[in-house]
Amino acid sequence: MEEKRPFGDYIRKKRLEAGLTQKELAGRLFVTESSVSKWERNLSYPDVSLVTAICRELGISEHEFFTACDDLQAQAQARAAAVWRGVVTGSRRLFIAGCLIAIPVCFVVELAVFHTLDWFWIVLASLVLPLGWWAIWRFCGKHVLPLCVSFTSVWVFPLLAVINGYTGGGWLWRSAFPLAALGVVFLWAYFLCLAYWNAGPWRKAGVCALITAAASPAFGWLCRWVVPEAVEPWLLDYLTPAALAVLGLVLLAVGAARERRLLR
Numbered sequence: 001m002e003e004k005r006p007f008g009d010y011i012r013k014k015r016l017e018a019g020l021t022q023k024e025l026a027g028r029l030f031v032t033e034s035s036v037s038k039w040e041r042n043l044s045y046p047d048v049s050l051v052t053a054i055c056r057e058l059g060i061s062e063h064e065f066f067t068a069c070d071d072l073q074a075q076a077q078a079r080a081a082a083v084w085r086g087v088v089t090g091s092r093r094l095f096i097a098g099c100l101i102a103i104p105v106c107f108v109v110e111l112a113v114f115h116t117l118d119w120f121w122i123v124l125a126s127l128v129l130p131l132g133w134w135a136i137w138r139f140c141g142k143h144v145l146p147l148c149v150s151f152t153s154v155w156v157f158p159l160l161a162v163i164n165g166y167t168g169g170g171w172l173w174r175s176a177f178p179l180a181a182l183g184v185v186f187l188w189a190y191f192l193c194l195a196y197w198n199a200g201p202w203r204k205a206g207v208c209a210l211i212t213a214a215a216s217p218a219f220g221w222l223c224r225w226v227v228p229e230a231v232e233p234w235l236l237d238y239l240t241p242a243a244l245a246v247l248g249l250v251l252l253a254v255g256a257a258r259e260r261r262l263l264r
Helices: 007-017 022-029 033-040 048-058 062-067 072-114 119-139 141-167 171-196 201-226 235-263
Strands: none
Touching (some): 007 033, 007 048, 022 033, 022 048, 048 062, 072 119, 119 141, 141 171, 171 201
């Protein structure tokens, strides 16, 4: 076990061993660099909901995190973290149990009422998403977020195929798949910005607003291209992206100013 030391000294030691700067660690935890600096100077403590992420990024166990720090606050955090983990674990188990119960219930109801299996397959395909997320969280550990986004990006296409098998029509390849593919592109744009861009929350919010401003006309253009009967855009369709673009630029400017002030 590590020699006991003040909380901030321990965090700083482990951060340096992981080869991370304060800014890099802050970006991975979605907090400000100032927050990490205050932890290391024993001026504040991380929120209990961050403990698991901190341990993951520093390559330590939660037990080591708490026991290596001879600090009353750390002991209080340990108790709070145990409660938090119990709540999160119980919620996940309840959620998965609900999904698993829904499968036989829907199967029996459709057979009993309609004497066939049609929309049951849509329900089954839909439940693949939360069950897949749970499997990734349970067995993949370190790369949960990118794997969940990747799984979601792939899952949407077979789901649409199952829905098309139930409803019929030629919309699957003509419109559904192109629109879903564009949606996946913007999903990854949001994810990469939020998860991997080393910037503060204001600048990230600004970029997300700009992505949304680009998404609206992009989907509108694609809809008019793949769906001939789609209506032409009107004034609000132009004003909304413009307002989002202005908002995004304002957030970027505010974020840049705040980060410059913190670095002084």
